[in-house]
Amino acid sequence: MRTSRDIRTANRYGVLRQIIASSPTSRQELAAATGLSLATVATLVGELLDLGMITEVGFEESAGGRPRDLVAVHASGGALVGVDIAETYVHVELFDLALNVLARAEEDVRPGENRPERLVGHVAAAVGSVVAQAGSGAARVLGVGVSMPGQVDRGTGVSEYAPNWDHWHDVPLRDLLAEHIAYPLHLDNPLRACAVAELWFGAARGRTDAVVVNLGTGVGAGLVLGGGVHRGVSNSAGEWGHTTLVLDGRPCHCGNHGCVETYVGAPGIMRHLRELSPGSALLHPDDQTATVNALARGVAAGDPVAVQVVRDTARYLAAGIADLVNLLNPEVVVLSSWVAATLGEPLLAGVREAVARHALRRPLTATEIVLSPIPTDPVCLGAATFALEGALGSAGQRTAAVRRPGAPARSRTAPPE
């Protein structure tokens, strides 16, 4: 069962999320937007004020009542770092508390460099770079969120395996990073990063049930269920890329056959292009990004091979998305990550049309399918949000423990719900 502490943390997330989205805002507006009681909102706002994450910014007249105090996110009240580890690069961004990007760094990971010590060196260098860019006048770094592909144990900080690095098994990644990085570290995988990014700042905000479909080299689904991220019993939920689309179909590196990923991941799309038109100029062997870019340009130019490949990809994708719609009955399905961003509207149109042929009427009617509205790297943003959630999750204890001596306790008008 969810404990009262889980609920309090979830509600603290919800109130801050709403303040970030609608600063400046009043406690009354927050209560209306979150469904929480005014008393609970007042308590949570008090905690966020104590933490310096939000500030009082004056008041507004209200119709026929007392003027309402306004609060806003205190953008310079702290900094958050998001780390996106991928097969070929490490992206790092530093954010203020309004989740604006203040600094960026990138390191290439060349083939063969993906040994744990080398990778940790790249991450540490990039984190050092963004902190240095932000300068000595910058806000205190509250934490560093790290997105690592594959299965991650959040409790122990161990990266169990990385899908495209054969020799990578049970790496104590958080401990290795902690030797170089002094800030609190929060590990999870890109599915979770994209899900929290959409939940806090994107198309899943305010939704109870949402699915964030990640289309890149690997493929998966971040699940938002009951208003929070669904992780499963061992934090490995969301492996939609390894659900069966074609029984006994294409072999997959996971050992199964016919997985969704083998059809709609970037290598699967390249394979389809190669089979359809072996000598195509669209095909850049060994360069997924260049090939998907070429397909996007080809569709725009009306190239029939490109149109066919994107249409067929949309159809495979739609069969897999219809499974998610029928099984989970979400309010929204968000297409995220670089393949979705690159193929864009033509892919979306094909998916919408084909999902309508595969899904049941009632869940279909309840679901929107959209492209991610997040303009920057959603994995970095989501990873930084892990750090923000981490800072908030421990906030309850901290506000109680470290209140300045002599400072008046904020009136607690209600116990946190």
Next chain:
Amino acid sequence: MRTSRDIRTANRYGVLRQIIASSPTSRQELAAATGLSLATVATLVGELLDLGMITEVGFEESAGGRPRDLVAVHASGGALVGVDIAETYVHVELFDLALNVLARAEEDVRPGENRPERLVGHVAAAVGSVVAQAGSGAARVLGVGVSMPGQVDRGTGVSEYAPNWDHWHDVPLRDLLAEHIAYPLHLDNPLRACAVAELWFGAARGRTDAVVVNLGTGVGAGLVLGGGVHRGVSNSAGEWGHTTLVLDGRPCHCGNHGCVETYVGAPGIMRHLRELSPGSALLHPDDQTATVNALARGVAAGDPVAVQVVRDTARYLAAGIADLVNLLNPEVVVLSSWVAATLGEPLLAGVREAVARHALRRPLTATEIVLSPIPTDPVCLGAATFALEGALGSAGQRTAAVRRPGAPARSRTAPPE
């Protein structure tokens, strides 16, 4: 977001569930088992005592402390009716509050009789029969839960469609039943009924994330996520039977091709038997139950055709269950309904072996696959549990509103969490 009222209702469910499972028990044991604070448990126990659903039954010595008061479910404090509407029959059972069956009735639904008015007549007759069997000395009926196949709108009580009755669309089933049945009515579908039955009384009790796979004529999955039933935004989650197992495979009545249901539903199993051995004596055309019974006997006797059909069915089923394991990362997958009960251990063994070949290592390791331990009709039991949940859901308001004049208010040691 979940409101404080949702949480209070969920916690009330959790405490009563634990009392039913472990009567007699103390508030201290309940707090330990549910993870709630002792103060919250005391409040919820007070509400359940006020409602007459539980009673004080003495005390036990505790090690070195004050004796602890014990409470137990008050079995005769009310009665619940569960209705299982299926393609060919209506089963109705009347339960006491410990969910013991006190009376049963069954009506056959002959082909052509499944018009709404005829069906409602069958249900009303069977409900009347179980109430009459229980007699005039019986406890007050707190509610009637009804499981109706297909998509059900719980808010309006409309049955949107029934998968095997072509002419059945948007039937206001609850309103039609209310013309004959005076008790509070609670409608939902068999996927949800089997899920709540396992959550309250079966293999999902005490689990946070569980999947109840329903194997009958139709096929689906009841989802328990985050400790409660996941219904989705329009109460149509769980349609695993209509997720794609074989792209462009067997046509399905839902309009899609290659759905899980077309391979592992009873008609799909019969089709496989017919294709494998057209003249098989195991095959009883137009009788699913007789055919599945014959297959079970055939496996026990070592009949190679029966062994082959069950092995292949297990393999199809395993590919679909591996999808659920990879996507949702549950603690337990429960095989429920009559096909699972009839084929039993040989089916389970085949499924376990094949899921291990299809699923990813980390979620696989975290998942048990079991047969439902519920010995009676799980759909009737689950439907009666809808009625129990309905009675509890409205209990908060009622205890506040109808406390007997002059009766002392119970001390509320804490606000409900």
